[in-house]
Amino acid sequence: MNLLTISKIRDGTVIDHIPSGKALEVLRIIGVRSGSRERVSMAMNVESSKMGRKDIVKVEGKYIGEEELNRISLIAPEATINIIENYEIVRKFKVSLPERVEGILKCPNRNCISNDPREPVLARFRVENSGGVVARCEYCGKKVYEIERYLV
Numbered sequence: 001m002n003l004l005t006i007s008k009i010r011d012g013t014v015i016d017h018i019p020s021g022k023a024l025e026v027l028r029i030i031g032v033r034s035g036s037r038e039r040v041s042m043a044m045n046v047e048s049s050k051m052g053r054k055d056i057v058k059v060e061g062k063y064i065g066e067e068e069l070n071r072i073s074l075i076a077p078e079a080t081i082n083i084i085e086n087y088e089i090v091r092k093f094k095v096s097l098p099e100r101v102e103g104i105l106k107c108p109n110r111n112c113i114s115n116d117p118r119e120p121v122l123a124r125f126r127v128e129n130s131g132g133v134v135a136r137c138e139y140c141g142k143k144v145y146e147i148e149r150y151l152v
């Protein structure tokens, strides 16, 4: 039996099929932090026929663009998005991996120009999926395998 009863939302975004334990990182990627004003509900470790266990996140009162939502695929490649308007699902899609991301990861290379506070350079990465998501710094070429560790 599924005991999931997180409330229905009127207008907002539901992010489903997040690997269990990654809901907080997903919120970080879409820019919802403590102190944010959006109404957020989360369900963690929900049973899923597809994934065993999964997390679900619902965000109300914030418009999240598709490009921003696709960044979620860096840590949750199977995530599905439901856009809700007036309690109805008006759009449903699976996230797809962006070719590049800017401003959400920091480069692990301390000597990288993107880590120099005197340089007005935002860290920028090329993203690929070759059996796992890898981001490569466009400035120094350093590869990031553990994406979660380097989220801004």
Ligand SMILES: [Zn+2]
Pocket (backbone or CB within 6 Å): 107, 108, 109, 112, 113, 114, 137, 138, 139, 140, 141, 142
């Ligand atoms: Zn770098």
